Amino acid sequence: xxxxxxxxxxxxxxxxxxxxxxxxxxxxxxxxxxxxxxxxxxxxxxxxxxxxxxxxxxxxxxxxxxxxxxxxxxxxxxxxxxxxxxxxxxxxxxxxxxxxxxxxxxxxxxxxxxxxxxxxxxxxxxxxxxxxxxxxxxxxxxxxxxxxxxxxxxxxxxxxxxxxxxxxxxxxxxxxxxxxxxxxxxxxxxxxxxxxxxxxxxxxxxxxxxxxxxxxxxxxx
Amino acid sequence: xxxxxxxxxxxxxxxxxxxxxxxxxxxxxxxxxxxxxxxxxxxxxxxxxxxxxxxxxxxxxxxxxxxxxxxxxxxxxxxxxxxxxxxxxxxxxxxxxxxxxxxxxxxxxxxxxxxxxxxxxxxxxxxxxxxxxxxxxxxxxxxxxxxxxxxxxxxxxxxxxxxxxxxxxxxxxxxxxxxxxxxxxxxxxxxxxxxxxxxxxxxxxxxxxxxxxxxxxxxxxxxxxxxxxxxxxxxxxxxxxxxxxxxxxxxxxxxxxxxxxxxxxxxxxxxxxxxxxxxxxxxxxxxxxxxxxxxxxxxxxxxxxxxxxxxxxxxxxxxxxxxxxxxxxxxxxxxxxxxxxxxxxxxxxxxxxxxxxxxxxxxxxxxxxxxxxxxxxxxxxxxxxxxxxxxxxxxxxxxxxxxxxxxxxxxxxxxxxxxxxxxxxxxxxxxxxxxxxxxxxxxxxxxxxxxxxxxxxxxxxxxxxxxxxxxxxxxxxxxxxxxxxxxxxxxxxxxxxxxxxxxxxxxxxxxxxxxxxxxxxxxxxxxxxxxxxxxxxxxxxxxxxxxxxxxxxxxxxxxxxxxxxxxxxxxxxxxxxxxxxxxxxxxxxxxxxxxxxxxxxxxxxxxxxxxxxxxxxxxxxxxxxxxxxxxxxxxxxxxxxxxxxxxxxxxxxxxxxxxxxxxxxxxxxxxxxxxxxxxxxxxxxxxxxxxxxxxxxxxxxxxxxx
Numbered sequence: 020x021x022x023x024x025x026x027x028x029x030x031x032x033x034x035x036x037x038x039x040x041x042x043x044x045x046x047x048x049x050x051x052x053x054x055x056x057x058x059x060x061x062x063x064x065x066x067x068x069x070x071x072x073x074x075x076x077x078x079x080x081x082x083x084x085x086x087x088x089x090x091x092x093x094x095x096x097x098x099x100x101x102x103x104x105x106x107x108x109x110x111x112x113x114x115x116x117x118x119x120x121x122x123x124x125x126x127x128x129x130x131x132x133x134x135x136x137x138x139x140x141x142x143x144x145x146x147x148x149x150x151x152x153x154x155x156x157x158x159x160x161x162x163x164x165x166x167x168x169x170x171x172x173x174x175x176x177x178x179x180x181x182x183x184x185x186x187x188x189x190x191x192x193x194x195x196x197x198x199x200x201x202x203x204x205x206x207x208x209x210x211x212x213x214x215x216x217x218x219x220x221x222x223x224x225x226x227x228x229x230x231x232x233x234x235x236x237x238x239x240x
Numbered sequence: 241x242x243x244x245x246x247x248x249x250x251x252x253x254x255x256x257x258x259x260x261x262x263x264x265x266x267x268x269x270x271x272x273x274x275x276x277x278x279x280x281x282x283x284x285x286x287x288x289x290x291x292x293x294x295x296x297x298x299x300x301x302x303x304x305x306x307x308x309x310x311x312x313x314x315x316x317x318x319x320x321x322x323x324x325x326x327x328x329x330x331x332x333x334x335x336x337x338x339x340x341x342x343x344x345x346x347x348x349x350x351x352x353x354x355x356x357x358x359x360x361x362x363x364x365x366x367x368x369x370x371x372x373x374x375x376x377x378x379x380x381x382x383x384x385x386x387x388x389x390x391x392x393x394x395x396x397x398x399x400x401x402x403x404x405x406x407x408x409x410x411x412x413x414x415x416x417x418x419x420x421x422x423x424x425x426x427x428x429x430x431x432x433x434x435x436x437x438x439x440x441x442x443x444x445x446x447x448x449x450x451x452x453x454x455x456x457x458x459x460x461x462x463x464x465x466x467x468x469x470x471x472x473x474x475x476x477x478x479x480x481x482x483x484x485x486x487x488x489x490x491x492x493x494x495x496x497x498x499x500x501x502x503x504x505x506x507x508x509x510x511x512x513x514x515x516x517x518x519x520x521x522x523x524x525x526x527x528x529x530x531x532x533x534x535x536x537x538x539x540x541x542x543x544x545x546x547x548x549x550x551x552x553x554x555x556x557x558x559x560x561x562x563x564x565x566x567x568x569x570x571x572x573x574x575x576x577x578x579x580x581x582x583x584x585x586x587x588x589x590x591x592x593x594x595x596x597x598x599x600x601x602x603x604x605x606x607x608x609x610x611x612x613x614x615x616x617x618x619x620x621x622x623x624x625x626x627x628x629x630x631x632x633x634x635x636x637x638x639x640x641x642x643x644x645x646x647x648x649x650x651x652x653x654x655x656x657x658x659x660x661x662x663x664x665x666x667x668x669x670x671x672x673x674x675x676x677x678x679x680x681x682x683x684x685x686x687x688x689x690x691x692x693x694x695x696x697x698x699x700x701x702x703x704x705x706x707x708x709x710x711x712x713x714x715x716x717x718x719x720x721x722x723x724x725x726x727x728x729x730x731x732x733x734x735x736x737x738x739x740x741x742x743x744x745x746x747x748x749x750x751x752x753x754x755x756x757x758x759x760x761x762x763x764x765x766x767x768x769x770x771x772x773x774x775x776x777x778x779x780x781x782x783x784x785x786x787x788x789x790x791x792x793x794x795x796x797x798x799x800x801x802x803x804x805x806x807x808x809x810x811x812x813x814x815x816x817x818x819x820x821x822x823x824x825x826x827x828x829x830x831x832x833x834x835x836x837x838x839x840x841x842x843x844x845x846x847x848x849x850x851x852x853x854x855x856x857x858x859x860x861x862x863x864x865x866x867x868x869x870x871x872x873x874x875x876x877x878x879x880x881x882x883x884x885x886x887x888x889x890x891x892x893x894x895x896x897x898x899x900x901x902x903x904x905x906x907x908x909x910x911x912x913x914x915x916x917x918x919x920x921x922x923x924x925x926x927x928x929x930x931x932x933x934x935x936x937x938x939x940x941x942x943x944x945x946x
């Protein structure tokens with residue numbers, strides 16, 4: 020079986036060296052390179068084709084998420100193991116959603132790094148240490164999906180749509196630019212789950228979001 | 241079995257220690273394998289002190305030695321304050337030894353928050369602010385073996401906080417003064433009393449206002465105030481308001497003649513008599529005065545009088561800062577006094593003019609002269625608001641000639657935004673018989689620039705016997721300059737705010753980049769050494785590693801507080817959620833409900849950060865003061881505005897009317913958050929019902945840059 024090829028990405032040479040020293044004695048793992056910036060990392064992922072990338076989430080030129088997105092876009096099949104000092108559950112779960120194969124706290128490196136590298140190399144998805152797993156499975160807060168209700172301004176815009184006003188007319192009436200009206204409409208459509216102003220107007224009247232009789236013959240663009 | 245007393249403290253539990261452990265305990269850091277670790281720790285910018293179970297210092301890094309000094313003999317923990325010079329925040333009282341975080345963690349307490357302490361070494365003038373946090377070191381059986389303290393020099397941060405606090409208090413005080421003056425009306429006595437009371441309260445202790453007499457050759461005492469309880473009665477006894485004093489008499493006369501302020505920080509007792517004048521003789525004799533500050537009241541027409549402040553012996557002397565603050569105050573008071581006098585003379589003249597026809601000619605002439613000589617703008621309107629007459633000052637203020645103004649409606653020259661309010665107020669005068677109203681508004685100059693004005697409209701009756709209104713006089717003060725200053729002050733404090741934010745980000749970055757990285761690699765190195773050494777050494781190294789781990793956790797929490805990691809990478813809603821989790825973890829009995837919109841990474845960083853700080857502050861207040869069982873957090877936004885609302889069902893409080901009250905009640909964080917919101921053009925509102933709920937509601941406008 021061939022070795023697991025590891026690329027270490029961290030802007031602190033001293034940390035890179037520390038990680039390398041921990042990994043090198045392990046059987047079946049070889050460190051193929053060290054990158055100290057995001058740009059360098061992307062080049063080396065392309066050139067060295069590592070099995071596993073140990074990625075520090077905070078680099079001087081770009082943040083870790085950006086690197087993950089770009090690396091996947093460039094078609095890499097390397098597994099990315101995020102490395103950071105934050106034990107913040109949102110930070111970690113977001114990172115995993117963005118496609119990282121695993122996450123390791125920097126303090127856990129001495130004890131867990133070899134397990135983690137082997138784990139993600141063997142295809143484990145969402146590899147996290149037991150400590151982090153415990154953190155992620157903590158009690159959930161009561162939460163309802165927010166931002167789905169229309170704001171008062173959006174209701175105003177919707178009302179004018181029902182009146183059959185154009186974007187320019189709405190903008191004039193509310194003292195905002197037509198471009199801002201466009202943005203409001205975009206958000207309104209998304210929240211209401213519709214794709215056009217006619218649909219939005221019909222739904223608005225049906226659900227009594229605005230109190231008016233729908234005038235179908237009104238101009239609809 | 242060997243017994244060890246943790247501390248010589250009666251009533252506290254005595255901890256037993258296994259004999260085998262004690263030897264190792266004393267040699268915690270003596271291994272040569274750990275020697276390089278010492279070097280690493282010495283380079284670390286935060287001071288570290290390691291103590292054993294008895295509180296004896298086992299190790300101090302270089303930073304700690306420089307900061308605290310190295311004790312020359314073994315030291316009990318309780319003697320730290322004495323030896324190192326640790327004081328409470330007044331800088332005078334020694335810090336109580338039992339409160340030291342190190343001592344508390346050794347007794348098994350968990351100390352989450354760091355203590356802020358003043359450090360002043362023997363014979364040194366300069367004091368430093370330090371923060372001390374501590375963590376217990378435990379063996380595998382959770383038995384405490386010692387503790388590590390982390391000490392930071394926070395002097396710079398503290399200085400920033402203090403100067404910022406002072407500045408905000410001053411800005412708030414000046415706003416408050418402007419409002420008080422506006423409410424006080426046009427009675428000269430009211431204004432003088434207000435001036436004495438306000439300055440005595442805000443700067444202290446004794447305030448005496450003097451005013452020049454009409455001929456400007458003598459002065460009188462117009463008002464006085466002593467913040468002390470017995471003071472007022474005493475002042476009434478020793479000061480004589482009826483007497484007119486000569487300008488050559490004493491220091492007050494000198495201030496009036498020169499127009500320059502006078503600051504005497506400390507007056508030696510034997511010199512008291514030399515500063516005395518006949519006006520203040522009684523005061524000086526009765527009260528042992530230490531420090532005096534006198535500032536002229538300078539109006540548009542020249543010197544009007546003085547504000548004199550005195551402090552009794554034993555209090556803090558006046559400073560240059562007090563002088564500039566009092567000068568700001570005196571400028572506003574002088575304008576108010578001038579306005580009062582102008583009203584008074586106009587009122588007399590107008591009623592005379594209308595009442596006594598035979599004196600008309602003389603009166604006409606005098607009226608004319610007042611009308612044209614004053615530097616305040618005057619407009620005379622008929623009852624419909626049409627301009628009948630204006631003076632030169634008003635014409636110059638808005639750039640039109642008398643002919644261009646006469647016959648036009650007064651609102652033709654107002655800013656469109658202010659017309660509706662003006663018409664409404666004007667209407668009330670006719671309908672409800674209001675005798676006058678004050679109105680701050682914008683006027684459009686002939687060259688189209690905006691002039692900020694404060695106008696006092698007053699209704700002039702037909703005669704003393706006839707209450708029917710005859711016409712309306714508007715006295716207009718140009719406050720454009722004041723407005724500009726006000727805007728500048730607001731901008732200044734927002735810039736200060738931003739620089740603090742930058743400082744925090746910088747500090748977080750610094751922590752993350754240097755000390756934390758160095759500690760991580762030290763830990764990695766230790767782990768590597770551990771595999772190459774004998775079991776006993778390996779065990780000792782593990783403990784060192786755990787110590788470092790503890791320090792790292794501490795640093796991480798600090799860095800997170802300074803710069804939430806989630807906010808810039810994953811959006812505000814994730815940062816809010818994450819913070820809510822942290823709070824929930826520490827306060828399991830508080831039910832937190834979230835309703836959060838996805839910010840989709842579109843909101844600008846400064847808006848996110850401002851909203852996040854509001855959240856941090858509000859939740860901190862809920863936990864600290866509210867005694868709530870439930871808190872709801874709602875975040876939403878549309879293409880124009882972002883909204884954040886935090887509501888708790890706690891005990892609520894009476895929401896102060898002004899921000900200075902917030903600051904006084906030590907809701908300082910909230911005041912700061914509000915200011916940050918205002919700086920972004922947002923609105924910050926607190927609503928509360930004692931015994932029921934508190935809601936913090938914030939709206940910040942935003943726009944997409946593209």
